[in-house]
Amino acid sequence: MSLQWDPKWEEVVIDVEGIRVKALQDRITKLIACPICGVGDRASYFFSPRDLINHLFAHTSRAQRIQVVAPTTEPEEEEEEE
Numbered sequence: 001m002s003l004q005w006d007p008k009w010e011e012v013v014i015d016v017e018g019i020r021v022k023a024l025q026d027r028i029t030k031l032i033a034c035p036i037c038g039v040g041d042r043a044s045y046f047f048s049p050r051d052l053i054n055h056l057f058a059h060t061s062r063a064q065r066i067q068v069v070a071p072t073t074e075p076e077e078e079e080e081e082e
């Protein structure tokens, strides 16, 4: 393939209405990579900072469906000091 995208990532801080996110942006295309998806095979790229923020909200709403089951802890027996 003769046309290959060779991104030159630089770390930028995206600021959308006070929501600040550190992300990688390609110097040439200005594409922003989702910091959660990364820049590997599952990467998600955005031209607009707002689109990235919306995408991040999708991550959090997905995360909210994960149920954290706390282990049932038995009350610890207190050691009596003599």
Ligand SMILES: [Zn+2]
Pocket: 034, 035, 036, 037, 038, 044, 055, 056, 059
């Ligand atoms: Zn993502």
